Amino acid sequence: MINDDKCPKLKLNTLLSSLAADECESICRKLEPVQLNYGEEIHDSKKIIFPLSCALALSSTSIDGDNIALAVIGSEGLSGINNFLSDTPLPGLTTVIIPGMAMQVDYDILRHEVGSDSDFTSRLLSYTQYLLLSISQLSHCNQRHNIVQRVSRTILQLRTIVESDRVPITHEMLAYILGVRREVVTNTTIKLRAEGAISYSRGVIQIQDHSTLTHLSCSCEQLSKTHFENLFHKSLRAQNISLCQQAESAIS
Numbered sequence: 115m116i117n118d119d120k121c122p123k124l125k126l127n128t129l130l131s132s133l134a135a136d137e138c139e140s141i142c143r144k145l146e147p148v149q150l151n152y153g154e155e156i157h158d159s160k161k162i163i164f165p166l167s168c169a170l171a172l173s174s175t176s177i178d179g180d181n182i183a184l185a186v187i188g189s190e191g192l193s194g195i196n197n198f199l200s201d202t203p204l205p206g207l208t209t210v211i212i213p214g215m216a217m218q219v220d221y222d223i224l225r226h227e228v229g230s231d232s233d234f235t236s237r238l239l240s241y242t243q244y245l246l247l248s249i250s251q252l253s254h255c256n257q258r259h260n261i262v263q264r265v266s267r268t269i270l271q272l273r274t275i276v277e278s279d280r281v282p283i284t285h286e287m288l289a290y291i292l293g294v295r296r297e298v299v300t301n302t303t304i305k306l307r308a309e310g311a312i313s314y315s316r317g318v319i320q321i322q323d324h325s326t327l328t329h330l331s332c333s334c335e336q337l338s339k340t341h342f343e344n345l346f347h348k349s350l351r352a353q354n355i356s357l358c359q360q361a362e363s364a365i366s
Contacts, residue, residue: 126166128190134233145217156208160221162194168214169275173207183291188275191241197221211287240345247341255334265302266331279321
């Protein structure tokens with residue numbers, strides 16, 4: 115696990131903080147901190163970004179040039195994971211939806227950390243599976259659930275990322291994530307405020323009643339959390355079992 119003395123910031127990212135100490139320290143030496151600003155677009159497809167306090171929207175570009183949000187990435191993982199799967203760049207865009215700190219590195223520098231038996235590779239595989247499940251879940255949600263449920267679900271998701279009931283997100287950015295017009299989000303937040311679930315000021319949504327917001331939401335956010343727990347922490351449990359077996363062998 116992460117050594118807080120050598121890599122104090124990396125403990126803020128779940129994927130990085132779960133790595134074995136030697137791999138974490140090796141990766142730590144290659145990363146550099148960066149402040150990401152609201153609305154900033156990440157155009158360098160070879161850039162690997164590990165969010166610490168920011169959130170990113172991963173989008174696909176349609177044939178008409180429109181960007182459609184596929185997933186929201188927070189401190190649980192990383193952006194640029196496609197680099198580990200193929201040398202071919204994917205069409206799309208990564209946009210900063212909540213500003214904050216991150217750690218970044220060029221893929222060509224980090225790729226040497228990937229090996230068949232590396233802890234980092236195991237985490238990447240688990241996170242890739244989680245990301246694919248999240249994209250599928252979001253597609254299902256957009257087709258089957260109404261706008262009140264979808265806005266509520268997105269606010270709850272962002273609340274998990276920022277770990278606060280104060281969510282710094284604009285109606286414009288919510289509309290971008292959901293693929294709807296800004297006025298649709300504005301009308302929906304008015305309904306949520308009338309229910310006592312939220313309040314809002316310019317650029318900030320404040321959750322006033324978490325249980326009410328959860329009741330108005332669909333179950334997709336909870337399913338996403340369950341996917342993460344089942345996939346990601348399963349690899350952690352396997353690592354702990356392996357360490358215990360090594361310790362037992364050393365004793366015997």
